[in-house]
Amino acid sequence: DIQMTQSPSTLSASVGDRVIITCRASRSVSPQLAWFQQKPGKAPRLLIYKASNLETGVPSRFSGGGSGTEFTLTISSLQPDDFATYYCQHYLSYPFTFGPGTKVDIK
């Protein structure tokens, strides 16, 4: 199985900050990598698919990058609505696996 890790596990930031979350896979998963946002008590929301494609309706301040085993989710200017937990997931082969999550909270 492909293992996914994320760093950092928690990130404290202020509104307006540039935020970068890293996701690493135990072997290449390109380009089958997605990013999700989850707020407390809510279902996850797809942000990015195929590593760098922005899902319809997602603000352009979100972007995805990377390839192979290392990927990033960047929020160019953090907004109050962005405080949440972010998960990466590969979908190259079964079983699909999620990273452990990165919680972005208010500094």
Next chain:
Amino acid sequence: EVHLVESGGGLVQPGGSLRLSCEASGFTFSDRYMDWVRQAPGKGLEWIARIRNKANRYTTEYAASVTGRFTISRDDSKNSLYLQMNSLKTEDTALYYCSSGTKIHDYWGQGTLVTVSS
């Protein structure tokens, strides 16, 4: 507008069974692959099962943690997805989401809570 509505969760004793349902609307259900993803309280997301569409013979995939105990199925005539869960363990306690999409998990339901406890 896409809607996925899960139901069937509840409290069950270890070793027991439960059947979850997910009713879909707002898209052509029969064309799509469907997934179950779960989230234990305070924990991360875990993909557990997928069923393909008729064109792909309704074939299925499972995570190792549920293989042999859970069965995913669908009824395209009812736009419904199911998860039959047998031999439940305390570690199966989680919020169970159904999910689908043309990319990966584009759409999610609100989840149904399964609690396995004596």
